[in-house]
Amino acid sequence: MVKQTLNSTLDSDLPDVTSLNLLDQESSPKNKTHTPLSPMRKVCVQSLKKRVTAVSAERNRVRMEREGTPLGFPDSVYFHAAAIFQRTHVEKDLAHRLIRYGHISPSGDDDDDDDDGDKDSGIVDDGDPSTKQNEHWAYELAFNTLKYQDLLEEILIDSYFYRSQQMPDDLMALVVVILYDLLDRKFQTREPIKRVEEGLIKEVRQVEDSLYRFKTKLEASLAQYRIKQNLLTIDSYLPPAVRAKQQRSQTVPLYAWVNTLKASIEDMCETLRTSGFTQVDSHINLVGNVFCKDKHCSNVLLFPRRLRKQLEKTKLVTEHTLIIQDKSRSLAACAVHPLLGKGGDILMVGSFSALTVAHVAVQATACSGCVHVCGVLNVSTFNKELQSILTSTGCKNVKLMSEYFNELNEWDLRIQKVRVIVLLPQCSASALCNPVEFILNENGDRGLLHGLSKGTISDSKLDALVAKQKQDLSHALNFPKVKGIVYCTCSVYPEENEQLVKRALENADSKAKAVAFR
Structure with missing residues (x-):
């Protein structure tokens, strides 16, 4: 079993508190009055501003160095991020619900029949690098919005944006997504995306313009919240587990x-x-x-x-x-080599990328072995990408199987030479500092994003993952000719790691092998 913590979450910084002094420069709703800042309050504002100046400067530098992320995104990224947020966030009970979110279609006005796109993002996965980049941006933006959802809702309520703008419910998911990005880049103008195919979406422009008109009040509400909660940085708002991962992500190689x-x-x-x-x-x-x-x-x-x-x-x-590629998959691939004898084959099972298959195939080549990958021919986009990667890497020892793992048995003639099973199941991704990158790149469970944004995984979700992991591991232990199993997760939960392996070994059929697994 191999475990590895990966850290690559993008950090965020929100505006400083100087906008508090501009609060009265915009008109407020008639039923809302603001009391002028007292001298003591102004001192607190100035003190907090000095404390965050150095931090903000450093975090701006980090933001400019983050991996190719521009100031702002194409309209389609915001729209798809809103769709991801809308279907990923958990609806609060009526007593605690500040904002109502309606339904939002995962496609623009000019693309009403996009039924072949990604079921979560609405972005068609056609293998194009720019499309993959847009998908990554959309998920990253939605994930960061989920992290700060409660704070963003407080700002929209306190600034009176929610009441005065009278935005329809089906645009509120778009509002919080764009608000997060505007605060993250301190309302700086979006950098133009120089791609002809990037069209304009009127709802995105409508929401963005409305938020810009409320810029001062929105920044002021955030500043007041930071003073009230004594937050040196906006990261202090996050749960400790999420904040720790975000901090570690800045130093990961x-x-x-x-x-x-x-x-x-x-x-x-x-x-x-x-x-x-x-x-x-x-x-x-x-x-x-x-x-x-x-x-x-x-x-x-x-x-x-x-x-x-x-x-x-x-x-x-x-x-x-x-x-x-992230190290967790490299660890799994490198763990194969010492277990593999001359001419032995490998069977790959679970959730992984084409690059992971290629890495395992490179390891198998040194032992003149083949890699059998099951259950992939049912996903045409993955199959196409896999063939491309195998050609470019020079791997000629990979064989694809349309059957799922639970449909295979020891009598299958195609896998008689398999001596090692590499089991990479979908897991909670709870050890990852940037789960979005891992989940997208390694075909992980996208339904985990809400829990991961809060630093927790629901018991029901964890139980479902563990049940599948146990099923696959138990099935792998029943192949009598298999000498080794590499089981790899990116989880901090014992239920997905030591406890699961121990129980699977205890329940394994001892008669299936002359030498039992250890």
Whole structure:
């Protein structure tokens, strides 16, 4: 069993408190009055402003370095993020419900018959890099909005935006999503997205214009909330578990594994050194154009996260000699090699990406083995991407099976040489600092986003995940010729890790194998 915590959540910063002094420059609803700030209150405002200035400057620098994220997004990203938020958020009971959210269609006005798009985002997964980027932005934006949902609702109520603007309920999900982004970029103007296919969506422009007109009151309401709650940074509003992950995400390195079918690890290090990179011994201080070897995986290198865009432009990455991927999947792939004998095959089961299949296939090639992947031919988009990745990485030892794992048995002639089963089930993703990136890239459970945004997973959801994991692991233990099982989750819950493995071993059929699993 392999476990690894990954950290890559984008951090956020909201406006400072200077807008409090501008509160009376906009007209307020007649039934709402504001008391002028007392001298003591003004001192508190000035003091808080000084305390957050240094923090805001640093966080602005971090925001500008985050992975290619512009100031603002295309209209379609906001619209799809609102659709994700609307169907992901949990409706509060009437006593605590501040804002009502109606239904929002996951497609724009000019695309009424988009029935083939992603069922969650409304974005069609056609394999195009810009489309995948839009999907990632939409989910990241919806996830961050979920984190701050209660705070955003308080701001909309306190500023009287919710009452005075009279927005229809079916646009309120769009309102909170755009409000989060506007506060995150301090109401700076959106950067133009220079892509011809990006059209305008009138609802997005309508909501954005309305929020801009209320800019001063919205910022003032946030500032008043921060003073009242004594929040040095807006992150202090988040639950401790979520805040800790967000803080750790700022220091996590970028992981990339070397495709040894194209270059050895030594050749890769030499190529990087001749390209201006400096090799260091430790990952503790990855600053500048540096890299180091991973201490757990022999073919994995670490880089500063800010170098991602720079690396993605190199032939090393575009030609899949160096492949950027989170470490949890590299750990699983590297755990296969010591278990695999000469000519032994591997069976892959669960939820994973085409890159993960390729990494396992590279490991199997060293032992002249094949990789059998079950249950993928039913998903045409994944199958297409997988074939493309396998071709570009040079992997020729992968065989696809249309059957699901529970439909296979020990008598199947195709898997008679399988000696290792790699089981990568959908899990709670509770150990991840950026679960959105992992869930999208590794075909995880998108229904987890609301719980993860609050730092908790419901018992019913966890029970359902554990039941499936137990079913698959128990089935894997029944193959008599299998010598090893790599079971990998990204969870902090014992129910998905040690406890599940222990119970599966206790319930395993001892007669199925001459040598029992340990």
